[in-house]
Amino acid sequence: MPNSVLSPVRVTSPAKLNLMLHITGRRADGYHELQTLFQLLDYGDTMVFTPIDNTSDVQLTDNSGLVQEDNLVWRAAELLRPKRRSPVGLRIHLEKVLPMGGGLGGGSSNAATTLLIVNHLWQCGLSIDALAELGRELGADVPVFVRGTSAWAEGVGEQLTAVDLPEAWFVVAHPDIHVSTADIFNSRSLTRNSQKTTIRTALAGEGRNDCEATVREQYPAIANMLDTMHKLGPARLTGTGACGFISFNTEAEAQNAAQQLARDYAVFVAQGINRSPVASVIDA
Template sequence: MAMWIPRPDADGAWLAPAKLNLMLRVLGRRPDGYHRLQTVFQFVDRCDRLFFEPRTDGCVERLDGPAEIPPEQDLVVRAARALQAETGCDAGVSIRVDKRLPMGGGLGGGSSDAATTLHALNRLWGTALATDRLAELGLRLGADVPVFVRGEAAWGEGVGESLEPVELATPWYLVLVPRCQVSTAAVFGDPGLTRGSAPITLADFLRGNADNDCLATVLANYPVVASAYRWLAERAEAKLTGTGACLFAALPDRAAAERLRGEVPPELPAFVARGRNRSPLFASPRDEDANS
């Protein structure tokens, strides 16, 4: 990742992309109550857009963001304050969040927003933490934050924080967004959840072992997701990302993804996005030169 640079886009927005879990296995419960997992993360080019205005008074405020989340609980505010505390920085910031990713959808939007905040303020405040330290700081905010901090598609283990970069095919995806929010805590606390799956290898995944152990539990408890899953499964290989609610299918090209999107029932939100092995937050030095 040293050759890749976090930067805003041409409009000054810092991008916070969605992720898909292409596979999710639950290996067992740890003594601390968390679960041991295996998963594969890949980004897509559907993003929240964050704007940062540095200030000199040390105040961290969120000017715009999701109405459902009080500013003091928003991960962007918590990430900014965590970076202040870690580095002793006395600068502040005003943050605007253009929220485009659904909450409770398994796309990692809140974690991605936190990671983008860490990278943006690390640069804007001049705190100069290395990526490893930003990832450690991000893990205190949530298990999915490190993969967004590192910005590479990855094989994940532990609670999802032990990451090995991988190069994957980058298909076009149709993503369905059922109108509900799935509680990750409720799914992992459900007595019917598949636990104790045998670990697999990356080679096993690449050969097609790509199940999500949370799927049956989510379908049993969220009828709206189950209905959307049945619709998609009749037309493509339907998958659940994370604990849901979002569902996705890989298509051979954009035209095929757009055609299937045109068939989606009007009451079911959906979007088409391209898989990415590098987070859209990052640019290569060549990209940076082209935008200067």
């Protein structure tokens, strides 16, 4: 972290993949019980936080097209305002490369990054546990990005256990489709009774994505994309989609697959990481 509190902070807000996702039940409040393995990636949106002297404003600029009040970045900063101890305002710039509705956790990651960096710049003094709890108000995936490690998750995603995953290479493809998470979780065809598994089983590469069958049914273009990807390796949907991914042992293999998929889809290659780059900025 820069010595001067007035220095801008630039950081990558990382994407995630769900290496597997089992839905084991539905609670009375409508939320789903699940088990999933979160893999962080060394690829994501760029965020720049610039303190502004003599103001309490939070100014947000971004290329998402969202109204400010609907943007999780602005909402995350506002959650911290009552805890603010520093007199500076903030200018936050978000440069998105992660597709919205892609299952990569972009909005949740942006919100978590905001909580972590603004907590520091505003000298709020909140612990990681407290920030993760605040993050739950913004979305189920926000806490994993706040804690900043690849993780095994249970409950509604709030019961997190940090794990060390092989830092494999992934090719990720997107069919230029926005998938509504709410629509998938509300679908009658969604599997909601998977038997509970274990971390050990998930780490061994077993498991599936229970959302995939429903997404395939509702979005034929995503089904076609996954079928195309399967010709290059075992492809899976991440989250509720729309992105699919394939894991490779080397960057060269991933780049080769990406070149083939790029004829028809937006693609990127990224390496799995076990610690968020945001954590490194906060600890510096």
